[in-house]
Amino acid sequence: MGKRSRTGSPATPATRVLAERDVPITVHTYEHDPAITDFGAEAADKLDVSAERIYKTLIVEADGSLAVVVIPVHARMNRSGVAAALGVKRVHLADPAVAERKTGYVIGGISPVGQKTSLRTVIDDSCRAHATIFVSAGRRGVDIEIAPADLLAVTNGDTASLV
Template sequence: MSAAFPTTPATIALDRAGIPYRPHIYEHHDTATNFGEEAAQELGLREDQVFKTLIVSVDGRLAVAIVPVANRLDLKAIAAVMDGKKATLADPELAERKTGYVVGGISPMGQKTSLPTVLDASASRSATIFVSGGRRGFDLEIAPDDLLKATGGVTAAIARD
């Protein structure tokens, strides 16, 4: 990968909205299966600074949940936030089709289909957090409030240990 930063739907959306961010490239290894942990390790960050973007189905409606890679998504909590009864992780193929990104590179911004977005409340403890920039090996550093502005999202306690 060259030193130039990639242009992705996420960076295009942020640039169009005038929302500041810092791009970070790291070496993605094909053997990696936990993409968030890989990003934290390769960028030299704590796992509570790097957030994973998960697509969930709440009573059949898709939504985006963004939680620290050090934590798990609390499915009951995301269902409650979305005024639903049951939440499950969306099928990976459906997530890729609806977002336009590959699993491991799903960014909360610039998705093909605009989905309701919930950012874990722990993000507010940091000036900036890291989320996928729209491909494996590419993260964006962004202020939590700017991420919410870019996605029209809300914050709630949706992560658990």
């Protein structure tokens, strides 16, 4: 099981932004296994949290612009739902190198908070069913537990049906 703390937790751009804005969070850490590429399933397992509460951050290209999509780790992105939410015709996952360069985070550790380039953010409306959800803190093996309303406020995000 992972460790839970705020004091002494790893500093990332995401945790710094949340601290500066006095957003209540709990930082959860676990030992990331480099052989695992299903980062969300690993987080759910190692933190002993239902996969429905763990959300992944995807960077998508939407008609030439980039956007952030946050969906449950166990779900697949519904491209037409994402396109409708963003008001575009088509979306696809951004090239991983572009996603890393624009966010300042590595794949598997991209946080919706504290990105190098501010991007439009849309979060799946299923987040409202939970008091708190888990998103990456900006590093593999480090997640933030946060109220959906706080995540929406800090990212200036919207909700929509994305899965």
